[in-house]
Amino acid sequence: MSDIHVRRGETAILDRVEGELQIGNNARIEASNGKNVVVTKGIYLEGKAYVNCDLECDSLESKIFLSKIKETSLQSNRARLELTGRYAGKLEVNGNLTVHNQLNVSHSVRVKGFIDAGDIDVGGKVQADAVKCGNIRVGGRVDIQNTFEASSVNVGGKVAALGKVKIGDLSVGGEVEVGGGSITGNIRVGGKFVSRGQLEFGALLVYGKGFLPGGCKGRKVSTFGKLEVEGNITCDRIEVGGVIEISGDCHAEDIEVGGKFDVTGSLFVSDILEGYGVVEVVGNFESTKLRVSGKLTATRIIVKEAADISGKLETKEGLKARLMTVYGGSRCVGVLIGEMVEVGKSMDLAYGGAGINWLIKHHAILLNQAMSERGIWPGRGMARVEDVYGKEVVLGPMCRAERIFADIVKMEEGSAADQVTYTAEFKMDFGATVSEPPKKVTELPKPPF
Numbered sequence: 518m519s520d521i522h523v524r525r526g527e528t529a530i531l532d533r534v535e536g537e538l539q540i541g542n543n544a545r546i547e548a549s550n551g552k553n554v555v556v557t558k559g560i561y562l563e564g565k566a567y568v569n570c571d572l573e574c575d576s577l578e579s580k581i582f583l584s585k586i587k588e589t590s591l592q593s594n595r596a597r598l599e600l601t602g603r604y605a606g607k608l609e610v611n612g613n614l615t616v617h618n619q620l621n622v623s624h625s626v627r628v629k630g631f632i633d634a635g636d637i638d639v640g641g642k643v644q645a646d647a648v649k650c651g652n653i654r655v656g657g658r659v660d661i662q663n664t665f666e667a668s669s670v671n672v673g674g675k676v677a678a679l680g681k682v683k684i685g686d687l688s689v690g691g692e693v694e695v696g697g698g699s700i701t702g703n704i705r706v707g708g709k710f711v712s713r714g715q716l717e718f719g720a721l722l723v724y725g726k727g728f729l730p731g732g733c734k735g736r737k738v739s740t741f742g743k744l745e746v747e748g749n750i751t752c753d754r755i756e757v758g759g760v761i762e763i764s765g766d767c768h769a770e771d772i773e774v775g776g777k778f779d780v781t782g783s784l785f786v787s788d789i790l791e792g793y794g795v796v797e798v799v800g801n802f803e804s805t806k807l808r809v810s811g812k813l814t815a816t817r818i819i820v821k822e823a824a825d826i827s828g829k830l831e832t833k834e835g836l837k838a839r840l841m842t843v844y845g846g847s848r849c850v851g852v853l854i855g856e857m858v859e860v861g862k863s864m865d866l867a868y869g870g871a872g873i874n875w876l877i878k879h880h881a882i883l884l885n886q887a888m889s890e891r892g893i894w895p896g897r898g899m900a901r902v903e904d905v906y907g908k909e910v911v912l913g914p915m916c917r918a919e920r921i922f923a924d925i926v927k928m929e930e931g932s933a934a935d936q937v938t939y940t941a942e943f944k945m946d947f948g949a950t951v952s953e954p955p956k957k958v959t960e961l962p963k964p965p966f
Contacts (some may be wrong), residue, residue: 520534521534522539523541523546527545528545530548531546531547531548532549533554533555533556533557534557537558537561538556538559540563541563542565542566543567546566546567546568547570548571551570552571553570553572555573555574556572559575559578560574560576560578561578563579564607565608566609567609568610569612570611571612572610572614574615574616575618576618577616577620577621578606578621579606579622579624606624606625606640607622608622608625609628610630611629614645616634616635617634619634620635620638621637622638622640623639623640624642625640625641625642626639630645631646632650633650634648634649634650634651636650636653637652637653637654638653638655640656642655642658642659643655643659643660644659644661645660645661645662646663647661648665650666652667652668653670654671655672656673656674657673657675658675658677659675659677661679661680662679662680663679663681664680664682665678665680665682666684667683667684668684669687669688670686670689672689674689674690675689676689678695678696680696681697682695682696682697682699683698684698684699684700685701685702686702686704687703689707689708690707692706692710692711695711695713695714697713697714697730698714699716700721701718702719702720709725709726709727710723712729713730714730715732716730717733717734718734719735720736722739722740723741723743723744723759724741725742725743726743726745727742727743727744728744728747729746730746731746731747731750731765732749733746733750733751733752734751735750736754737752737754738754738755738761739756740757740759740760741759743762744760744761745764746761746767747765749765749766749782750763750765750766751769752768752769754769754770754772755778757773757774758775758776759776760778762781763782764781766780766782767780769784769786770787771787771791772786772789772790773791774792774795774796776795778795778797779797781799781800782800783800784803785803786803786804788804789806789807790804791808792810792811792813794811794812795811795812796811796812796813796814797814801815801817801818802815802817802818803819803820804820805820805822806822806823808824809826811829812830812831813826813829813830813831814830815831816832817833817836817966818836818837820837822838822839822840823838823839824836824855825842827843827844827846828847829849830848832850832851834851834852834966836852836854837966838854839855841855841907843858844861845899845913845916847901848901850903852903852904853905854964854965855906855907856907856908858907858923859910859913860911861915861929861932898915900913900916901917902916902917902919904918904920905918905920905922906964907922908923909924909925909926909927910925912929914931915930916929917934918933918934919936920934921937921938922939922962923961924942925939926939926943927943928945928946932949932950933949934950935953937951938957938958938962939956939957940957940958943957
C-alpha cells in the first residue's frame with residue numbers, strides 16, 4: 518500500500534503502509550489485524566488523531582497545514598497572495614507507539630502503553646505508561662507511570678515519573694518527582710525535586726526544595742534552597758549555599774558549607790570539610806582536614822591531619838587533630854587534643870578565599886555578620902578554650918584556657934590559664950597568668966580519647 522491520506526473525521530482500517538500516512542483532524546486509525554499498524558515512512562498530523570492499536574513508523578510529526586489561500590489586489594495593481602495556516606498536532610494512542618527516528622508534535626501525545634522513540638519534541642504534554650528515547654524536550658508536562666529511559670530530558674514545567682528512571686541529563690523549570698533509579702548527568706531543577714526511591718545521581722543542583730530517601734549515592738550536590746535526606750547518603754562533593762538536612766549518616770569526600778548543614782547521624786569526610794556557615798552533627802564527625810570559620814557542633818570530632826578553627830566549636834566529648842589552630846576571636850567548648858595546638862593566632866586575610874564557590878561565600882559572609890552581632894568575632898579578639906591536651910601547646914596573646922596538659926607549654930603576653938601541667942618545658946611571657954602554680958610531672962594524664 519502506497520502513501521495514504523485519511524481525511525478529516527474519517528476512520529481508516531489499515532495494516533501496513535508502504536510510504537507516508539497523513540492523518541486529518543479528528544480521524545481514527547484501526548488495525549485490520551486487530552493488533553498494529555506499520556508505516557514504513559513518516560506520519561503527519563493535521564490535527565487531533567486517535568489510534569486504537571499499536572502504531573509503528575519511521576517518524577511522526579505535525580506541521581503547518583495551509584487552511585486558506587487568498588489573493589487580493591492592491592492599489593499598485595500588484596497581486597498579493599495570503600497563505601494562512603495553523604500548527605496542529607494532538608495524538609492519542611490506545612496501545613504502544615514506536616517511532617524509529619523523530620517524534621515531533623506541537624500539542625500533546627497520550628499513549629496508553631509505551632513510547633519507544635529516537636528523539637521526542639512535544640510542545641505541550643506527554644503521557645505514557647513507559648518511555649524509552651534519546652533526547653526528550655517538552656514545553657509543558659511529562660507524566661509516566663512506569664519506567665522512563667532517556668539520554669537527556671528538558672522540560673519547561675513538571676516531570677512525574679513514578680517508576681524507575683534511567684536518565685542522563687535532566688533540566689526542568691518547575692517540579693520533578695521520580696520513583697528512583699539513576700540520573701547520571703547534571704540535574705537542574707528550578708522548583709521542587711523529589712525521589713521516592715533510592716537514586717544514583719551525578720550532579721544535583723536544587724534551587725528550590727528537594728527530597729531524597731535514604732541510601733542514595735551521588736557525585737555532587739549543590740543547593741541554594743533546601744534539601745532533605747530521609748536516611749543515609751553517600752556523595753563525593755557537597756556544596757551547601759542554602760540548607761541541607763540529613764536524617765542519618767553522611768559519607769563524602771569533601772564538603773563546603775556557606776549556609777546550614779544538619780546531620781542527625783554521624784558525618785564522615787575522607788578529605789576536607791570547609792564550614793563557613795553552620796554545621797550541626799548530632800553524632801560523631803571524622804575527617805582528614807577541617808576548616809571552620811562559622812559554627813560547628815558534634816558529639817566527637819576526629820581529624821587525621823590539620824584542624825583550623827575560626828568561629829565557634831562545640832563538642833560533648835572533644836576535638837582531636839594532629840595539628841590544631843584556634844584563631845583569635847574563636848570559642849571552643851569541649852576538650853582539644855593534638856600534637857601541636859596553637860590558640861589565638863591571627864587569621865590570614867586570604868583564609869577561606871581560594872576556590873570557594875562565590876555564592877556559598879556570600880551566604881557565609883552574611884552568616885558571619887549575624888554571628889558578629891551575637892558577640893562571635895571570627896578571626897579577631899580573644900580566643901577561649903577549655904581543657905587542652907598536646908605535645909606542644911601555645912596560648913597566644915590575650916587568650917584564655919582552663920587546663921593545659923602538654924610536654925611543652927608557651928603562654929604569650931596577656932594570656933591566662935587556670936592550670937598548667939607539663940613534662941619538658943614551660944615558658945610564660947610578661948603579663949601572662951596561671952591561677953595555680955604550673956606543675957611539672959614525669960607523665961601526663963591521658964586525654965579522654
